[in-house]
Amino acid sequence: MSFAFGIGIGTQNNQGEWLEVFYQQPVITPDNGLIEVARNVLDYQGGNQAVSVTPEQLKSLSDGLRQLGQMEQAALAGKAADSRRPVVVTLLETDDTASSTPEVYLKLHLISSRQARPHELKLDGIFGLLPNLAWTSEGAVDLSELPDRQLQARLEGRTLEVKSVDKFPQMTDYVVPKGVRIADTARVRLGAYVGEGTTVMHEGFINFNAGTEGTSMIEGRISAGVMIGKGSDLGGGCSTMGTLSGGGNIIISVGENCLIGANAGIGIPLGDRCKVEAGLYITAGTKVALLDDNNKLVEIIKARDLAAKPDLLFRRNSQSGAVECKTNKTAIELNEELHANN
Numbered sequence: 437m438s439f440a441f442g443i444g445i446g447t448q449n450n451q452g453e454w455l456e457v458f459y460q461q462p463v464i465t466p467d468n469g470l471i472e473v474a475r476n477v478l479d480y481q482g483g484n485q486a487v488s489v490t491p492e493q494l495k496s497l498s499d500g501l502r503q504l505g506q507m508e509q510a511a512l513a514g515k516a517a518d519s520r521r522p523v524v525v526t527l528l529e530t531d532d533t534a535s536s537t538p539e540v541y542l543k544l545h546l547i548s549s550r551q552a553r554p555h556e557l558k559l560d561g562i563f564g565l566l567p568n569l570a571w572t573s574e575g576a577v578d579l580s581e582l583p584d585r586q587l588q589a590r591l592e593g594r595t596l597e598v599k600s601v602d603k604f605p606q607m608t609d610y611v612v613p614k615g616v617r618i619a620d621t622a623r624v625r626l627g628a629y630v631g632e633g634t635t636v637m638h639e640g641f642i643n644f645n646a647g648t649e650g651t652s653m654i655e656g657r658i659s660a661g662v663m664i665g666k667g668s669d670l671g672g673g674c675s676t677m678g679t680l681s682g683g684g685n686i687i688i689s690v691g692e693n694c695l696i697g698a699n700a701g702i703g704i705p706l707g708d709r710c711k712v713e714a715g716l717y718i719t720a721g722t723k724v725a726l727l728d729d730n731n732k733l734v735e736i737i738k739a740r741d742l743a744a745k746p747d748l749l750f751r752r753n754s755q756s757g758a759v760e761c762k763t764n765k766t767a768i769e770l771n772e773e774l775h776a777n778n
C-alpha cells in the first residue's frame with residue numbers, strides 16, 4: 437500500500453528547479469493498480485520520487501489509468517500531456533521526511549483537501565525545500581528572476597503584481613475545500629485544514645498544519661500546529677500560541693464549543709466549553725486563582741495545570757487584576773481532580 441500519489445503542474449525557475457506544484461487530484465493511499473500503471477509507464481521502481489514526465493509518458497499514463505477505470509485521473513493525465521508548464525508525477529511509498537519541493541506540495545495539498553489532518557503527516561525539514569518566492573499575478577517567480585520579469589511586463593504594457601513574498605502560497609490558489617467562507621484568501625496558507633462550516637473573517641489567519649475541525653468563526657490567529665474543535669470561535673485579533681518561534685513546546689489546541697474573546701490569547705491547550713475573557717492572554721506559567729462554583733478560592737495554580745480541562749472560564753478580575761478561573765465544580769471536586777496524580 438502506497439502513501440500518496442499526485443499528477444502536478446508546476447513552475448520551475450531558469451535553472452530548472454521546482455518552485456511550486458499544483459495537484460488538482462492528490463490522492464492519499466492510492467490503490468495498487470494506480471501505482472502499478474505508474475510503475476510500468478514511468479519506470480518507477482518504488483520509494484519516494486517526483487518524476488518529471490514527458491507528454492508521451494502522460495498519454496500512456498492516461499491510457500493505462502483509463503483501462504483501470506480511474507477516469508478522473510486518466511482525464512487529468514490526458515490534459516497534462518498538453519500542458520505548457522512542466523508536469524511532475526509524485527509517488528510516495530511512505531510518509532518519510534520529504535526530499536523535494538513537489539513532495540512537500542503534495543503533502544500540503546493532502547492536508548488542505550482534508551485527506552490528512554494536521555499532525556498526521558511528517559513535515560520536518562519542509563522549510564528548506566520551500567523556496568521563498570514572489571507570488572505574482574502571473575504565478576510564482578524566483579526572487580532572483582523577479583526584476584527581469586517586472587521589466588518585461590512593463591515593456592509589454594502590463595504590471596506584474598507581487599501579492600506576497602513567502603515560502604507558502606495562499607491555500608485557495610490550490611485547494612478550496614467544500615463548505616467554507618474565507619473573507620481574505622491571503623490569510624490562509626496552503627497546508628491549512630479548514631473544516632466544513634468554517635468562516636474565516638478578514639482578521640482571521642490559518643497557518644499550515646493547523647486548522648478547524650468543523651463549524652467555527654475565526655477572527656483570530658491559528659498558529660502552525662494548532663487545531664480548533666467543532667463549534668469553537670476565535671474572537672477578533674485573538675492569538676493561539678505557536679511552537680515555531682519562541683513559543684513554548686506545548687502543542688496548543690482548542691476543544692469543542694469554546695470562545696476565545698477578542699484580543700485574548702492562549703498558551704495552553706483548552707478543553708471543551710471553555711471561555712477566555714476578551715483581552716486576557718493566558719501563558720502556561722500564568723498564576724491563576726481557581727474559583728469554585730461559589731466563587732470561593734480553591735487554590736492558586738499555574739495555567740498549565742488547567743491544560744485541556746473542560747468547562748473553565750478565564751478572566752482578569754477587573755478590580756484586583758488577578759487572573760481567575762471559574763468552574764462549575766465544587767471545591768471538593770476540584771481538589772480531587774487537581775491532585776489525582778500527585
Ligand SMILES: CC(C)(COP(=O)(O)OP(=O)(O)OC[C@H]1O[C@@H](n2cnc3c(N)ncnc32)[C@H](O)[C@@H]1OP(=O)(O)O)[C@@H](O)C(=O)NCCC(=O)NCCS
Nearest residue numbers: 655671672696697698711712713714750751752753754755
Ligand atoms: C468573560 C466573559 C465571557 C464573561 O461574560 P459572562 O459570562 O456573560 O459574564 P457577565 O458579563 O454576565 O458577568 C457575570 C458577573 O461577573 C462579573 N464580571 C465579569 N467579568 C468580570 C471581570 N473581568 N472582573 C470582575 N468581575 C467580572 C460581572 O460584573 C457580573 O457580576 P454580577 O454577577 O455581580 O452581575 C465576557 O466578558 C467576555 O469577555 N466574552 C468574550 C466576548 C468576545 O470577545 N467575543 C468575540 C467578539 S469578536
